[in-house]
Every structure is written in C-alpha cells, then in structure tokens.
Amino acid sequence: MEKAPSPLPPSRQRMSKLTTFCGLSLLFFLFVVPPRYSDDLSLRLTWDSEPADAAATLSRCRALKAQAGPPDDFHKRSESDRFVPGTKPLLIKRAKIWTGRSNGTEVVHGDILLDKGIIKSVGHLNAAILKAYETNLVIVDAKGAWVTPGIVDIHSHLGDAPSPALDGAEDDNSPNGTIQPWLRSLDGLNTHDISYQLSITGGVTTSLILPGSGNAIGGQAFVIKLRSTDERTPTSMLLEPPYTINTSLPNPNLPPRWRHMKHACGENPGGEYKDTRMDTNWAFREAYKKASDIKEKQDEYCSLAMAGKWKGLGEYPEDIQWEALVDVVRGRVKINVHCYEAVDLDAMVRLSNEFQFPIAAFHHASEAYLVPELLNRTYGGPPAIALFATNSRYKREAYRSSEFAPRILAQNGIKVLLKSDHPISNSRYLLYEAQQAFYYGFPQNLAIASVTSNAAEVMGMGHRVGYIQEGWDADLVIWDSHPLALGATPSQVFIDGIAQLQDAYVVQKPRNYQELPKVPNFDKQAQEAVEYEGLPPIAPKKATCDTTVFTNVKSIYKPNSNTVEMQFSAATLAELGVAVAQNGTLVCSGTHTDCLSSFDYTCATFVDLEGGSIAPGLVSFGSPLGLHHIEAEDSTNDGDVFDPLLKPTPKILGGDTAIVRAADGLLFGTRDAYLAYRVGVTSGITAPTHKNFYSGLGVSFSLGAAHKLEAGAVIQEVTAVHVSVRHFSKPSVSTQIATLRRLLLGPQEGASGYWFQKVVEGEIPLVVEAHSANIITTLIILKREVEVRTRRPMKMTITGGAEAHLLARELALADVGVILNPARPFPYAWEDARILPGPPISKDSAIMKLISNGVTVGVGCEEIWSARNLPFDVAWVGVLSPKIELKD
Incomplete structure (x- = not known):
C-alpha cells in the first residue's frame, strides 16, 4: 500500500523530520546510553532524583575498590599515632643491628635514633642530626650487643x-x-x-x-x-x-x-x-556464598548509583553480621x-x-x-x-x-x-x-x-x-647474646620508643654467646621426613658388637653420689680424648694411649664425637611418656586410673584400697620415647595417668626398649607413690590433705595401705604434685607429723612447684626435693600465680633460688613431646644461672 501524501509543505516537512530525529536521539540518549559520572564534574544532568546521602553513598562505593594497606606517604610521618607525649628521644649507641632488610641478611654496626615513637635514623649518625637532640637525649650504650626489631x-x-x-x-x-x-x-x-x-x-x-x-x-x-x-x-x-x-x-581519603x-x-x-x-566444609561454602551474594548486590547497587540511576535503588545492601566476611571476598582481610x-x-x-x-x-x-x-x-x-x-x-x-x-x-x-x-x-x-x-x-x-x-x-x-628502618615504629630489643643462642634474654625492650624493663637483671655470658651458634647437619633426617611422610624409622639400632669406641672426646662427665663430676677434659683441640664402653658400661676414658692399647677392637663400633662430650643419660619425669602414643586419642593410651575421692573403685579391682602400677600399662616403642632417646634422654619415670587426687605407683623404664621383655626395659618396677593435691582436684584441698593424712597415719588397709606403709617407713618416696606455696607448706607440716609419729625420716618430693621458691629454706630444712615442671614456671592457674620469673625481671630463677638454699632440684617435662627438649631445658638452666660458671 502506498503512503498518503503529507498535508504539510516541503519546508515544514523537512522541519518535522528534523524534530522527529532530534526527539528520537534524545530518547536514545536518555534511555539507551547511560550518562557518565565524573568526580570532577560539578554540573551534570540527573534524570533521577538523588537521595540526600548520595555523596556519602558514592564515596562508599568508590571505596569498595580500594586495596588495604598504608597510605603512600606513611613513612613521611614525623610522629607515630601511638606516641606518648613526654617520651624523650633516645639514642642506642654501638649496636649490632639486625634490620630485617634484604631477606633478613642485613646487619649494620652503628646507632639507632628514636623520637616521637618512630625510628629516625639507623647507622652512623652525623653530628648535625644529633645536635638537634643534644639537650634532651637519652643515650643507651649497647656495647656491641645485638639489637633486633621487637x-x-x-x-x-x-x-x-x-x-x-x-x-x-x-x-x-x-x-x-x-x-x-x-x-x-x-x-x-x-x-x-x-x-x-x-x-x-x-x-x-x-x-x-x-x-x-x-x-x-x-x-x-x-x-x-x-x-x-x-x-x-x-x-x-x-x-x-x-x-x-x-x-x-572508612575515611574515603585513605586506603x-x-x-x-x-x-x-x-x-x-x-x-x-x-x-x-563434610559438615564443616559445607558450612564454609554456605557462609562464603552468602557473603559473595551480598558483595554482588553491593557491586550492582554501586554500578547503578555511580551511573546516577537512583530511582528505586533503595538503601545500600549490607548486613552487619556478614560485613566482615564480605570484606574477605574483597581481599581486604588477612585470613x-x-x-x-x-x-x-x-x-x-x-x-x-x-x-x-x-x-x-x-x-x-x-x-x-x-x-x-x-x-x-x-x-x-x-x-x-x-x-x-x-x-x-x-x-x-x-x-x-x-x-x-x-x-x-x-x-x-x-x-x-x-x-x-x-x-x-x-x-x-x-x-x-x-x-x-x-x-x-x-x-x-x-x-x-x-x-x-x-x-x-x-x-x-x-x-x-618487624624492621629497624627509618620511619618504622620504635619497637626494639637489646639482647644479652646472639638472638639464636639458647637462653638469649632482653636487657631492654622498647615499645613506641618507651623502655619497658626497669632495673633489668642481665646474666654475664661468655664472648662466644654473641656469635651464631654451631648446629648439627640434619640433611639426611630432613630428606627422610619427606620420604616417609613424616614417620621415618627412628627405633634405636641394636649394636652388633659389645664394644663402642668414642673418639675426639672433649670432656667426660660421670655420676658421683648425688652429683655429676668431670672425669676428663681435653686441654686443647689437639688433645681430644677417647672413651671405651663395653656392654653399656664406660670402662676406659682418657688419651689415645690410655685406652686404645688396652682392648681388643676386632669387633667394635667407632663413633667420632667431633669435639663433643659424654655425660650420663638424662631422665624424663612429669609427663605420661610411656603411657601415651597420642594424648588426645584414648585408643592409643593407657587411660586414667579410678579416683576413690570421686566415685567408688570397683570391687573387682580391690575397692577403694586398690592401687595401680604404671608398669602394668607401659607402652614401648612410642615415637616420643624414641625421639627423646635419640637426644640422650635414655630413661623415663612415669606415674599412672590421672586427672585428680589419686595416681598410683610410678615406674622407671628405658626409652630405647622395644618391649617389656627386652633386657633392661623396666629399670625399677616401683619408684614411688604418686598423688596430686591441687585446687583443680575436687573435693576440697583440705579433704585431699585429710585423705593423705589418713593414708599415711591411719589404719593401713589393702594394697594402698601396703605401699603407704612403705612410704611411712622411708623405703620409697611420696611424690606429690603441688604448685601452691600454701599447699606445699601443709605438706611439709604433714611430713613432720608423720616423722614425729614414726621417728623415721620420710622421703617426699614435690613436683610442679611453681611457688616452691617462696619456701626454699623451709624445703631444704625439711629435706623435701622439688622437680620443677615446667622448668621455667608460668602462671597457668591461680595457684601458680606467684612465680619467680628469673632474668631480666628477677636476679634469680626459681631453680637457682631453690639450689642456692640447698634444695635438691630436678627438671621436669610437662608433655610427652617435650621430653626430647630436656637437653635444651637443662642447658637453659646453666645459661641463665649466674652461680654456674660458663666457659667459652
């Protein structure tokens, strides 16, 4: 069909077409092409009405894309936001500075200037820098000591x-x-x-x-x-x-x-x-899906808002419960x-x-x-x-x-x-x-x-x-030795440029403690850890010969009565000695001439100590080593004994007078026992596992044995009677003491009566886990009460002993030994609160306070895995004990 002729003249027809074209173009512009938003545009076309808080919302939307971190000019600050007015500027002189830079390899010998809570300069400071501080500067001479970041x-x-x-x-x-x-x-x-x-x-x-x-x-x-x-x-x-x-x-002007x-x-x-x-991982996915959905809604909202399309937008989509997880999926949270x-x-x-x-x-x-x-x-x-x-x-x-x-x-x-x-x-x-x-x-x-x-x-x-660098926070530590030397202790700590230690006690250590310690080569063991997926074979190898010859021995220590004495010491590295052991007994020690000419070595194992020492094997005590494979897995453990203070003991066991032997539940071949054995902890003393008052009879056993029938596996079937008197053990402490008094002084009944009678007669010791000085005091009084009644000395040992240092003199007079466990006490519970922390807070450590008062002291192990660290714990005692002479 043809179109009808237009009633308008040609000129009006052209104007009508132009008007129609412009109108269609405007509609296309308005509804098809969204207006562009510009932060710098002060005048722009807005076709939807803006809400009153549009500027704040747009600022918030722009901030969604900002990455977390410090402002670009952060290190230009002249004062820390944590600066405490009145803190004086400080100069640390003559320091050996581990800066943290260059992947931790940079060491600078020089000075550090601190002011207004930040590090102002590191290295060799010129006079012009110091002149501005000369009237108010605190100076600390590090005397060549190591300084690290906090x-x-x-x-x-x-x-x-x-x-x-x-x-x-x-x-x-x-x-x-x-x-x-x-x-x-x-x-x-x-x-x-x-x-x-x-x-x-x-x-x-x-x-x-x-x-x-x-x-x-x-x-x-x-x-x-x-x-x-x-x-x-x-x-x-x-x-x-x-x-x-x-x-x-957030501040829109800052990241x-x-x-x-x-x-x-x-x-x-x-x-x-x-x-x-499966439950947990679904919970993760469900939570992250919710957070991701919120993020997408926010992004869509902001896309429309930034385009000026406010109509029908409503409020910014957020949920205060989930906003932190939304920030996770935006990459602004350290997970x-x-x-x-x-x-x-x-x-x-x-x-x-x-x-x-x-x-x-x-x-x-x-x-x-x-x-x-x-x-x-x-x-x-x-x-x-x-x-x-x-x-x-x-x-x-x-x-x-x-x-x-x-x-x-x-x-x-x-x-x-x-x-x-x-x-x-x-x-x-x-x-x-x-x-x-x-x-x-x-x-x-x-x-x-x-x-x-x-x-x-x-x-x-x-x-x-984390760094010692200009512009960083003034958090520093001055150490009394190389930071990687065992027992390294701060002589001063600065946080925000403020000294944290008042009258610090510093143990004087040999010069070589400022040097990097020498360590063994464990390349083979590390390779095996991966090869065997974390479980390499570690059982001790049985000797094929009865004779072992140790060469290049620097020193030899042997037990003598209640002490350990040095039997041999090489004067120089050129005069390192020899030691010979046969059937597990050291039969010769001294020079090559002394030993190598006296024995038949046709079948002998030779071990090069490379300047090392020979000493008695260490003894683990305090943890359930030998009764646990994995502490949290009941199926791998001996289990806990019945406690008659909480509920009746089954009659088939002997009722409330029954007593359990740890020897009956020994588990040989545990990984923790073997790992301890490899570092020189050759035997363990373990009591039956318990959580309350009653434990039982301890046992001494070899950590290197594979089973109980092996020769020397059980060293002593019964070592002591063990109980625990703590505020954690219910009923009351006074009830526990009353029970212990009856077991010691009351009518002796059944198996427990038999063994407590041996305690009363002084044949075996009573070992009591106790931490509070108040409880330890009561135990000392109870021991005296028993000794007055029987007119015999009674053997008692306290294990734990966090507050035992408060009674050092009294313990010595009562002839009560202490096994500190842990060796460096910590206030885990209220009854542990009054610890003696040792340097740099106190001159004496707990162990030295006890030793100096004549108390026989042992070092305990809290957990089965920590038995392997017993050599470190013993060495630490020596390092931080001013009364023990340390030689280069």
Missing part, C-alpha cells in the same frame, strides 16, 4: 585466654555456632592478664590476638602492642584498628586498613559442634586458618579458589611440608605457614609433624613463621621456637625473620613493625 607473634590468645586461667575469664571460643565472622577478639581482651609483662620480658612487642579454634569461623582478630597505656583499655592497645571498628565508615579473621578446620570445630569435616592435615589444607585451598579470596597463613599445618605444590595453588599465592618448632603428636592431626618442616618449606619457597599459640606455649619464649627451628636446619636469617619481619608482613603490619 618480636612479633602471629598467633596468640593473650588477653582472651588470660593467665591465671579462671572459669569466667575465657573468651577465645564461642559455643553459639560454627560460623561466626561477626565476633571480635577485641571484645574479650582482658587487660589484667599478667602475661603481657612476662611476654615483654621475652622481647615480644606485637601480637595478633586470634579467636579460638572451636568454631569454623571464630571471628575477627586484632593486632595489639603489649605495653600498658594510661587509658588502660583494650582499644588503646590496638595497632592500626580497622576504620570499621565502631561500624563507622582501608587490614582486617584479620580466624578460620579453623579439621578436628577442632568438629569436636566442638559434633560436625564431620589465618588453624589447619593441620593435607585433607583439610586441600579443602581450604579449594574454598579459596571457589570464592576467590587469599589466605594469609595456615597455622599448625603439620603436613604442609609434605604438600608444597598444593600450597602454591591457593588463590592469590601460597600462604605463609605458622608452626611450632617441636610441639607435636598431641593429637592425630599433629602426628606427622616434623622438626624439619621449617627448612623443608623454606626450600620450597614458602614463607615460614614461628608462633606461640599463647598460653598453649608461653609467648615469652617465642624466640626459643626460632632457636629450635634454626638448630634443625632453618636458615639463620629466616629464623629471626620468622618472629619479626616476616611475621609483620604476613599480618599486614610490615610497613611499621
């Missing part, structure tokens, strides 16, 4: 699991759900934890306070500095708190600060909520994951890729060294691995842990950190973790960096702590 703890519950522990003070785990990203460790941070000052005396200046691992997502973590503040609040301890801490909006969050996988969240690994085994590490790596978020660090990570390629597949790059040095095998997940993990991971390009998990491990001795890792082959630069610069970087604070 120790940074990447994993701590300090304040949230405070010491001494009390039922109402634990705030590190919530029982209210598997997934709780909205919780904050800050809200449970107890400022009265006595560990703050103790940890400072170990050089710790900064800690990441994590929620516990009872939840899959336990909540948000916070970085604190440990020094006390005039404000006395948790908030005043925070280092760079997130801008959202009080739900306020957001790093946030932190705790995740946990594997046994811990499953144990708390009876979830399987720290409690995760041990490959199965769990694998699940978390998959989760990170599914929802595209990075992981800052896996913690504990006992099998990480076996799966480095898996770690490299984590979204955003491999996480750091935060480890204990030797704390292992306490549960199944930790069974394949290796002391060689730090070096193996480092060789695979993975960043390794050492952590405390305070109070699981006392953070005062976090540097000791680095020392142990170094001993087993972790490079020296990385060992120190693992608790300073690298730890700071992983927690997102490497721009201000």
Whole structure:
C-alpha cells in the first residue's frame, strides 16, 4: 500500500523530520546510553532524583575498590599515632643491628635514633642530626650487643585466654555456632592478664590476638602492642584498628586498613559442634556464598548509583553480621586458618579458589611440608605457614609433624613463621621456637625473620613493625647474646620508643654467646621426613658388637653420689680424648694411649664425637611418656586410673584400697620415647595417668626398649607413690590433705595401705604434685607429723612447684626435693600465680633460688613431646644461672 501524501509543505516537512530525529536521539540518549559520572564534574544532568546521602553513598562505593594497606606517604610521618607525649628521644649507641632488610641478611654496626615513637635514623649518625637532640637525649650504650626489631607473634590468645586461667575469664571460643565472622577478639581482651609483662620480658612487642579454634569461623582478630597505656583499655592497645571498628565508615581519603579473621578446620570445630569435616566444609561454602551474594548486590547497587540511576535503588545492601566476611571476598582481610592435615589444607585451598579470596597463613599445618605444590595453588599465592618448632603428636592431626618442616618449606619457597599459640606455649619464649627451628636446619636469617619481619608482613603490619628502618615504629630489643643462642634474654625492650624493663637483671655470658651458634647437619633426617611422610624409622639400632669406641672426646662427665663430676677434659683441640664402653658400661676414658692399647677392637663400633662430650643419660619425669602414643586419642593410651575421692573403685579391682602400677600399662616403642632417646634422654619415670587426687605407683623404664621383655626395659618396677593435691582436684584441698593424712597415719588397709606403709617407713618416696606455696607448706607440716609419729625420716618430693621458691629454706630444712615442671614456671592457674620469673625481671630463677638454699632440684617435662627438649631445658638452666660458671 502506498503512503498518503503529507498535508504539510516541503519546508515544514523537512522541519518535522528534523524534530522527529532530534526527539528520537534524545530518547536514545536518555534511555539507551547511560550518562557518565565524573568526580570532577560539578554540573551534570540527573534524570533521577538523588537521595540526600548520595555523596556519602558514592564515596562508599568508590571505596569498595580500594586495596588495604598504608597510605603512600606513611613513612613521611614525623610522629607515630601511638606516641606518648613526654617520651624523650633516645639514642642506642654501638649496636649490632639486625634490620630485617634484604631477606633478613642485613646487619649494620652503628646507632639507632628514636623520637616521637618512630625510628629516625639507623647507622652512623652525623653530628648535625644529633645536635638537634643534644639537650634532651637519652643515650643507651649497647656495647656491641645485638639489637633486633621487637618480636612479633602471629598467633596468640593473650588477653582472651588470660593467665591465671579462671572459669569466667575465657573468651577465645564461642559455643553459639560454627560460623561466626561477626565476633571480635577485641571484645574479650582482658587487660589484667599478667602475661603481657612476662611476654615483654621475652622481647615480644606485637601480637595478633586470634579467636579460638572451636568454631569454623571464630571471628575477627586484632593486632595489639603489649605495653600498658594510661587509658588502660583494650582499644588503646590496638595497632592500626580497622576504620570499621565502631561500624563507622572508612575515611574515603585513605586506603582501608587490614582486617584479620580466624578460620579453623579439621578436628577442632568438629569436636566442638559434633560436625564431620563434610559438615564443616559445607558450612564454609554456605557462609562464603552468602557473603559473595551480598558483595554482588553491593557491586550492582554501586554500578547503578555511580551511573546516577537512583530511582528505586533503595538503601545500600549490607548486613552487619556478614560485613566482615564480605570484606574477605574483597581481599581486604588477612585470613589465618588453624589447619593441620593435607585433607583439610586441600579443602581450604579449594574454598579459596571457589570464592576467590587469599589466605594469609595456615597455622599448625603439620603436613604442609609434605604438600608444597598444593600450597602454591591457593588463590592469590601460597600462604605463609605458622608452626611450632617441636610441639607435636598431641593429637592425630599433629602426628606427622616434623622438626624439619621449617627448612623443608623454606626450600620450597614458602614463607615460614614461628608462633606461640599463647598460653598453649608461653609467648615469652617465642624466640626459643626460632632457636629450635634454626638448630634443625632453618636458615639463620629466616629464623629471626620468622618472629619479626616476616611475621609483620604476613599480618599486614610490615610497613611499621618487624624492621629497624627509618620511619618504622620504635619497637626494639637489646639482647644479652646472639638472638639464636639458647637462653638469649632482653636487657631492654622498647615499645613506641618507651623502655619497658626497669632495673633489668642481665646474666654475664661468655664472648662466644654473641656469635651464631654451631648446629648439627640434619640433611639426611630432613630428606627422610619427606620420604616417609613424616614417620621415618627412628627405633634405636641394636649394636652388633659389645664394644663402642668414642673418639675426639672433649670432656667426660660421670655420676658421683648425688652429683655429676668431670672425669676428663681435653686441654686443647689437639688433645681430644677417647672413651671405651663395653656392654653399656664406660670402662676406659682418657688419651689415645690410655685406652686404645688396652682392648681388643676386632669387633667394635667407632663413633667420632667431633669435639663433643659424654655425660650420663638424662631422665624424663612429669609427663605420661610411656603411657601415651597420642594424648588426645584414648585408643592409643593407657587411660586414667579410678579416683576413690570421686566415685567408688570397683570391687573387682580391690575397692577403694586398690592401687595401680604404671608398669602394668607401659607402652614401648612410642615415637616420643624414641625421639627423646635419640637426644640422650635414655630413661623415663612415669606415674599412672590421672586427672585428680589419686595416681598410683610410678615406674622407671628405658626409652630405647622395644618391649617389656627386652633386657633392661623396666629399670625399677616401683619408684614411688604418686598423688596430686591441687585446687583443680575436687573435693576440697583440705579433704585431699585429710585423705593423705589418713593414708599415711591411719589404719593401713589393702594394697594402698601396703605401699603407704612403705612410704611411712622411708623405703620409697611420696611424690606429690603441688604448685601452691600454701599447699606445699601443709605438706611439709604433714611430713613432720608423720616423722614425729614414726621417728623415721620420710622421703617426699614435690613436683610442679611453681611457688616452691617462696619456701626454699623451709624445703631444704625439711629435706623435701622439688622437680620443677615446667622448668621455667608460668602462671597457668591461680595457684601458680606467684612465680619467680628469673632474668631480666628477677636476679634469680626459681631453680637457682631453690639450689642456692640447698634444695635438691630436678627438671621436669610437662608433655610427652617435650621430653626430647630436656637437653635444651637443662642447658637453659646453666645459661641463665649466674652461680654456674660458663666457659667459652
């Protein structure tokens, strides 16, 4: 059909067509092409009405793309945000400075100038710099001592699991759900934890306070500095708190600060909520899906808002419960994951890729060294691995842990950190973790960096702590020896330029303690750890010959009565000696001439000690070594004895007068026993495992034996009667003492009566676990009461003994020995609170206070894994004891 002719003249027809074209173009512009938004445009067309808070919303939308971290000009600051007015500038002279730079390899000999809470200059300072400070400058002469950045703890519950522990003070785990990203460790941070000052005396200046691992997502973590503040609040301890801490909006002119969050996988969240690994990982995915959905809605909202399309937008989509997890998927939160085994590490790596978020660090990570390629597949790059040095095998997940993990991971390009998990491990001795890792082959630069610069970087604070560099926070430690030397102790600690130690006690050490310690070569053992997936064969090899010849011996020590005496000492390296052992007995020691000409060596094993020493084997005591394979796995253990103070003992066992022998439940061939045996802990004394008052009869056994029928496996069938008197053991302490009095002085009945009679007659000792000075005092009085009644000396030993130093003289007069356990006491509970901390807080350590008063003292082991560290513990006693002479 043809079109009808237009009624308009040609000129009007052309104008009508032009008008129609312009109108269609305008409609196309309005409805098809969205207007562009420009921050600098002061006048723009707006076709939807803007809400009153449009500027704030747009600012918030722009901030969504900002990456977390410090402002570009952070190091141009002239004063720290934590500077305390009135703090004087300070110059540390003649220091050997480990700066943390160049991957921890840079050492500078020079000075450090601190002012207004920051480091102003490092190295050789010119006169012009110092002239401005000459009237108000505090000068500290380091005299060539090592200075490092303050120790940074990447994993701590300090304040949230405070010491001494009390039922109402634990705030590190919530029982209210598997997934709780909205919780904050800050809200449970107890400022009265006595560990703050103790940890400072170990050089710790900064800690990441994590929620516990009872939840899959336990909540948000916070970085604190440990020094006390005039404000006395948790908030005043925070280092760079997130801008959202009080739900306020971030400063749009600054990049957001790093946030932190705790995740946990594997046994811990499953144990708390009876979830399987499948349950936990679905809970993770469900939570991350919700957070991702919120993120997408926010991004869509902001896309429309930035385009000026306000009509129908409504309010900005957010949920205060999930906002922290939304920030995780935006890559602005440092995620720290409690995760041990490959199965769990694998699940978390998959989760990170599914929802595209990075992981800052896996913690504990006992099998990480076996799966480095898996770690490299984590979204955003491999996480750091935060480890204990030797704390292992306490549960199944930790069974394949290796002391060689730090070096193996480092060789695979993975960043390794050492952590405390305070109070699981006392953070005062976090540097000791680095020392142990170094001993087993972790490079020296990385060992120190693992608790300073690298730890700071992983927690997102490497721009201000962890280094000694101009513009960084004035957190420093002056050490009395090389930081990797066993027993290295601060002579001064500075936090924000403020000295933390008053009248520090410093033990004078030999010159060679300023040098890097020599360590063995463990290349073969590290290789075997991977080859055997963490379980290399470690059973002692049986000698094929009865004679063993030790060559290049520097010194020989032998027991003599109640002491150990030096029998041989080489005057020079050229005069190293020889020792010969036959059938396990040392039969000759001295020069080559003395020994090598006196025996038939047709069948002999030769061992080159390379200048080492021979000493009696050490004895482990205090842990259930020999009764446990894996502490948390009942099926691998002997189990706990019945306690008649709590419920009747079965008649078939003999009723309440029954007594149990540890010898009957011995488990030979445990990994912890063999590992201890390899380092010279040749025997153990163990009491029946218990949790309350009653224990039973202890046993002495060989840690190197494969089974009980092996010759010498059981050294002494019964060593002592063991009980425990503690406030944790219910009923009351007075009831426990009354029970003990009756067992000692009342009518002797049954098996227990037989053995307590032997205690009364002085034939075997009574070993009592006690920590409180009040309880120990009562035990001393009870011992006197028994001795007055029987007119015989009674043998008593206290084990634990956190407050025993308060009664050093009384214990000596009563002839009561003490086995300190741990050897460096810590105020775990109220009854442990009055510890003697030792240098740098007190001149004497607990052990030296007891020894100097004539008390017979032993060094105990808290847990079965720590028996292998007994040589370190004994050496530490000597290093920090001014009354024990140390030679170069």
